[in-house]
Amino acid sequence: MSDGMMMTRAYNALENVISIDDIHSSNRDDCFCIGCGGQLTANKGKIKAHYFAHRPNKSNLKTLAGYDSTMVCNWSSESEVHIMAKEYIANTMELLLPIGTINPIHKIIEFSSVKLEKRLNGRVPDIIASINGERILIEIAVMHKCDNDKIKELRANNLNCIEIDLKNYKRTGDIVSHEQIKALMSKANAKWLSVSASNQFGGSFHTHDKEQFKKLNSEYKNNKHFMTVDITARGRGLESIKSDIESSELKLISINENIAIKGGELDEIKSKIADINICNLISRESSVLRNEKLNNEERNRLLSVRTDLEIREVAISEVEDDLACRTKKLISLESQQAELAIKIASEEEAIRKRRKKIHDEVNLEARVIAKRKYDKELERTDSALNTTRLKIKKILNKTKSILPTETRLEILEMIN
Numbered sequence: 001m002s003d004g005m006m007m008t009r010a011y012n013a014l015e016n017v018i019s020i021d022d023i024h025s026s027n028r029d030d031c032f033c034i035g036c037g038g039q040l041t042a043n044k045g046k047i048k049a050h051y052f053a054h055r056p057n058k059s060n061l062k063t064l065a066g067y068d069s070t071m072v073c074n075w076s077s078e079s080e081v082h083i084m085a086k087e088y089i090a091n092t093m094e095l096l097l098p099i100g101t102i103n104p105i106h107k108i109i110e111f112s113s114v115k116l117e118k119r120l121n122g123r124v125p126d127i128i129a130s131i132n133g134e135r136i137l138i139e140i141a142v143m144h145k146c147d148n149d150k151i152k153e154l155r156a157n158n159l160n161c162i163e164i165d166l167k168n169y170k171r172t173g174d175i176v177s178h179e180q181i182k183a184l185m186s187k188a189n190a191k192w193l194s195v196s197a198s199n200q201f202g203g204s205f206h207t208h209d210k211e212q213f214k215k216l217n218s219e220y221k222n223n224k225h226f227m228t229v230d231i232t233a234r235g236r237g238l239e240s241i242k243s244d245i246e247s248s249e250l251k252l253i254s255i256n257e258n259i260a261i262k263g264g265e266l267d268e269i270k271s272k273i274a275d276i277n278i279c280n281l282i283s284r285e286s287s288v289l290r291n292e293k294l295n296n297e298e299r300n301r302l303l304s305v306r307t308d309l310e311i312r313e314v315a316i317s318e319v320e321d322d323l324a325c326r327t328k329k330l331i332s333l334e335s336q337q338a339e340l341a342i343k344i345a346s347e348e349e350a351i352r353k354r355r356k357k358i359h360d361e362v363n364l365e366a367r368v369i370a371k372r373k374y375d376k377e378l379e380r381t382d383s384a385l386n387t388t389r390l391k392i393k394k395i396l397n398k399t400k401s402i403l404p405t406e407t408r409l410e411i412l413e414m415i416n
Helices: 076-090 148-156 178-187 200-278 284-400 405-415
Strands: 009-011 017-021 040-043 051-054 092-099 105-110 113-116 127-131 134-141 161-165 190-192
Touching: 009 076, 009 190, 017 040, 040 190, 076 127, 076 134, 076 178, 092 190, 092 200, 092 284, 105 284, 134 200, 148 190, 178 284, 284 405
Parallel strands: 134 161
Antiparallel strands: 009 017, 040 051, 092 105, 113 127, 127 134, 161 190
């Protein structure tokens, strides 16, 4: 085979897919490759798994109608997965489907009928299933998904169509087994390509989305309201702090102006002292007395100026401390606002994880239910098959004298 896997599905002469398990002596020569149409041999030994193989290229070999005997075979294990996935749905008559696109719920939908590869509106979907007369088209995507043109056509025709994504398929073993397909289908991602709004199934689909949208919209509005109130309150606090800062800056300007005025007064006093020292017309005693008096006045004024300057420096220091405190408060408020944004993002992430957890739990429960149902059906089928085998053996024992030994042995080989 092209990728090392063994082929277990082929076409018969009517181009219907047949399994290696359905091959017997009467139809052994009517097996053709799905990839190239060439004639196949059915290998059904007792050691290896049963499989189909291409016959050697000979001129007298048959080729399925419509195929060129020289064409290169394009069969692959993905082709087998595609076919067996369709068989799985046809046999189980049910599928785990998402209902809705917004927080979808998953339900096992039981079909009233399943048809494979039937033409519809000029196309041949993989499966046409029905639920109480309502059609659902099912496409199996192993390597190639539906293109945009096909999706647009489905929606234009108001059809229900879902795509089952089996891209997670990985090769294990020599053949694609039923157990592999079952496990693959239980984990497959199902995506609606088109949903009809004009019937009961589509109506329930859109009703679910509408309810979920209302719920999410309500949650968004509530969160938005609380955040708006909180941001408004914080904005008012920032405006108050900015107003206090502006008031403090005005006070600082006034203090600086007062310092400049006192400095001018001090310069004026120094100028007067210089004038007094230059004046030699005044007597020494009166000059000394006058100088002492002026010096005393000067000292008092200097002390007053120094005291006033010290008071103003203390005031400036207090204003600067107040400005630093308010700056810290502003930084703290901005930090709290950033923390609030992070908390909101964290809560949104927690909500998303909680939704995913619920979704995974529902999926797990659905798989457990599906497995129990399948095991029960398999047990019932095995029991019925064993009963039928016993009946056939009894009939063969009763007809020993009628049937030839070769015929009896062939029948026994078939039922075993």
